[in-house]
Amino acid sequence: MPARVSIFVTCIVDQLFPQVGMAMATVLERIGYTVEFPEAQTCCGQPAFNSGFRDEARTVARHTLAALENCEYVVVPSGSCAAMLSHHYADLFPASSQERAAAAALTPRVFEFSQFLTEVAKRKEVGAKFDGAVTYHDSCHALRELKIKDAPRRLLAAVQGLELREMDAAEECCGFGGTFSVKFAGVSGAMARTKLDSIVRTGASAVVSIDSSCLMQLQGAIARAGLPIRTLHLAEVLAGQ
Amino acid sequence: MSARFDQKISETLADPRLQLAIYTATGRLMSHRKAVVSEDALPEYQELRTQASAIKRHTIENLDWYLEEFERNVIAHGGHVHWCRTATDVADVVLGIAKQRGARLIVKSKSMTTEEVDLNERLSHHGLESVETDLGEYILQLMHQTPYHIVAPALHLTRQDVAKVFEDSLGVPHDIVIENQTLTARGVLREKFLNADIGISGANFLIADSGAVTIVENEGNARLSTSAPQVHIAIAGIEKLIPRAQDLATFLKLLARSATGQPLSVYTSFLSGPRKPGEVDGPTEFHVVLLDGGRTKLLADAEKRESLHCIRCGACLNHCPVYRKIGGHSFPWVYSGPIGAIITPQFHGLDSEPALPFASTLCGACAEVCPVKIDIPKILLELRAEVRDVEKQNADGQLERAAFRAFAYLAVRPKLWSRVLAFGRRLPVWPLGPAGAWFSERELPVPAARSFRELWKERQGR
Known part of the structure; x- marks a missing residue:
């Protein structure tokens, strides 16, 4: 190693x-x-x-x-x-x-x-603890360019006390898209709200992703909607003990 | 962004009924597709995509050869081939044939190529009645609308909408039962089929080695349009070629699955030449109109040529989260969604809608489902770079260019970068324009008091 x-x-x-x-x-x-x-x-x-x-x-x-x-x-x-x-x-x-x-x-x-x-590290778990149910958002470039789908889910599922709930629209874009989010703000916001609906349906208390830009988009939409859902990067969940 | 694009997007977003119609219809097409391309249902799916992509690449790169082979074989079967550079040429060919035959009534099956050249409009100027016979297209013709979607032209309409259109245009009682609506259309269209002088169709594939036209459909109207009238005219873009009849084994497995989630569409017709001696039905004249319409320009562009591989299945539209919000009519041309976003600027120039290549999050869902593996996000990125080149020449888009120049200047100077961003984080609202657009839809993130590099330095110094 x-x-x-x-x-x-x-x-x-x-x-x-x-x-x-x-x-x-x-x-x-x-x-x-x-x-x-x-x-x-x-x-x-x-x-x-x-x-x-x-x-x-x-x-x-x-x-x-x-x-x-x-x-x-x-x-x-x-x-x-x-x-x-x-x-x-x-x-x-x-x-x-x-x-x-x-x-x-x-x-x-x-x-x-x-x-x-x-x-590389060949880890199935990293000794993390979390209390509650989360849902995982597939960020587009991770999913489609790097083909990352199972790794974050496996790591989350191995966290002690964490329940992973799949949402129906896990693979749908959050609507961020860099400058798209401000050039086409209305479309971007509508996409975020569609994603939020899917997150809400899981009843999870947090949405986890491996991309902070998606989380910024979702956090902004969650705050605007006044929903009690946290946005967490995978690293933040895995660092918890 | 043009005012039209902006306005159409806003209107579509503001219409909850329309939003629901688009999202539901595309969602249904997505789930149907998913079921028939799954590992269980079609284990060779990815292999078929690779094969289809390779066949298309080969054909497009040798298009001159296959077009001539196709022409030879059509003529050998007793058909005629017409080469058209522009939309006007297509209309002239059809008008010429109509004049020769003294035709007045034309029945048409669904064809995006004829939408592309606005054929009905051009024919009606010359006193010809041209009736759409695909149910969705027929409804749209009554409404004077263009297709909302490549495959499902009336995707945005509900049965309530259709009931109203039929009531207003045909004078039938208001009826929201879809079966009854279909019967109403059928009643009108049967008459047209029986009296039509000419049938016009598109083509899903043109087969070089047999000079045949292949049409896939679900309603049977294309089969009637191409067999009941005395004259059949198939109108197709030159990119519809495939080399051999046996290549259909690959494409037919992919097309309906990708488009509607059917293993195969209800009707697949192979049409080659007019009625032969001893045959009891079929047209007595068979014409194929081959349209360039800007395609050879794409052919010359090695970077983006694969745009011509498209088989018009519409899967990229169904899976596009942007299309699912802004719908088909927001797009500047008859081709909408991701495929429209890459071919419109290439056919009509970047200035037809300079914002179009930017109307994407580059999420890649389109490329993931494309049966011929067109790398749409990559082509969008190429087009974006081309837009910037044009802007530079015309001294447009100065503010954004200046911003990105400053970004690059700072990004290669880490210390200055950190200082400038540290200052930026302390501003009450960062750059007003973009922040305002962000805030219109979402709350702004609260910038961290200290950056990662500051925290890291402190941690290392511990």
């Missing part, structure tokens, strides 16, 4: 949900890893990439490739940002470029958090 892992916390966790990054570090340390935070990291560049600003995305990608160059494992508390690092960086650079080679070298070293716990 490698002793060291680097964490890429993503800009949204860094700025808005630092407790998620801390929780992820806590869990990784609890199962025996030394956690490093490469300080040059900022954002993966996905906002620019998804908005069509390829030059800006390339600039940020080059920076991040350099920042993570010497990391053996890069663990990310987001399926979306992990997919950007592992799948889309390569698309940004021409086939024979140095950056393409660097991106190709980074791809096998990037792991979304639940993926890392189950595939």
Whole structure:
């Protein structure tokens, strides 16, 4: 088992949900890893990439490739940002470029958090406790780009005291979509409310995801609707004892 | 975003009855599809997708070859092939045939290609009556509406809506029983079938090695349209080609399953050439009209060419969480949903609706269910980048470009990045415009007092 892992916390966790990054570090340390935070990291560049600003995305990608160059494992508390690092960086650079080679070298070293716990650390559980019923929201990029479906569910189901309840629309998008959430605010809000209806039907007291951006969207809609439902990142649940 | 796009979206979102109709109908199609492509029902499903994608790729990359082979075989069977570059050319071909035959009445089966060229409208200008015979299309024709969905054109209508349309347009008593509504339409349409001079259809597949047109349908109206009148004209985009009749084994297993969740549609017709000596029925003239209509332009684009692989099953619409909210009529063209979002800008130019490629969360549900594996999110991303290039040339979208330039500038300077964001987190409301749009639908997140990197530094220093 490698002793060291680097964490890429993503800009949204860094700025808005630092407790998620801390929780992820806590869990990784609890199962025996030394956690490093490469300080040059900022954002993966996905906002620019998804908005069509390829030059800006390339600039940020080059920076991040350099920042993570010497990391053996890069663990990310987001399926979306992990997919950007592992799948889309390569698309940004021409086939024979140095950056393409660097991106190709980074791809096998990037792991979304639940993926890392189950595939690299080979953990079925991490000694967590939680009191109550939760439902799990599949974030789109984790589900469809990284094919992550069972890992977070298995980890949740193994948490002592936690009851996992499936919602009928688990795989439906929450409606965030980066700048989509403000460019098409009405559509985005309507999508969030459809998702909320499905969450409410489970009777769970919290919705768990592996992407903080989805949780920000759901939290905003839950607060607006005045519902007594918490939004939790998987790391926060797994850090609980 | 154009005012039209914005307004149509708002109207659709604000109509609870319409919202329920769209969500329920697409949800039903989703669950039907899921049942018939499951591991138990169709273990070879993923393999079929791979095969279908490979056949389409091969065909589209050798389209010149297969089109000529198709033409040779249609002619060998006694049919005629017409090559049309534009919508006007298609109308001219049909008008020419109608004039020659002294035709007045045309029956039409469902065809998105004819919607694309606005055929009914063009024909009516020349005094020809062209009647839609697919039930959904017939209802829409009475309402003067375009299809809401590629496969289910009247998906947005309830039986109450239909009862009202029939009452108003046909003068029949208000009746919300679907079976009775069908009988009403049937009564009107039978007369049309028997008296029509020409039958016009689309095509689901054009088969190169046999010069045949394949049509799948559930109502039988396409079979009647193509066999009762003396003249049959099939109108299809050039991308509908497949090389061999045996390739249908792959596509027919996927098409109805993806579209409506049926293992096979009720009728599958193979039409090749006019009535032959000794045959007792069928048309005496058989025409195939092949439309370019912008397709060769796509063909020249290696990055996005796979947009032409589409077999128009509509699964991407049903599974699109955006389509399920904004519906079909919000889209700028007759092709709606994810496939519409990628082909509209390619056929009509990016400026037909510059916001269209951005009207997606890139959730990927469309690509996941596409039977020919078109990577729609990837093409949307390409189109977004193209929109930015155009904006740059025209000095449009300056504010957003400046914002992303600043973002990239800061993102490669970690210390400055942290300082600027730390300041930003303390502002009462961060950048007013986007925050305002966010707040219109949701509460704003409360920024953390300290960033992760600040907390981390403190923890390490402990």
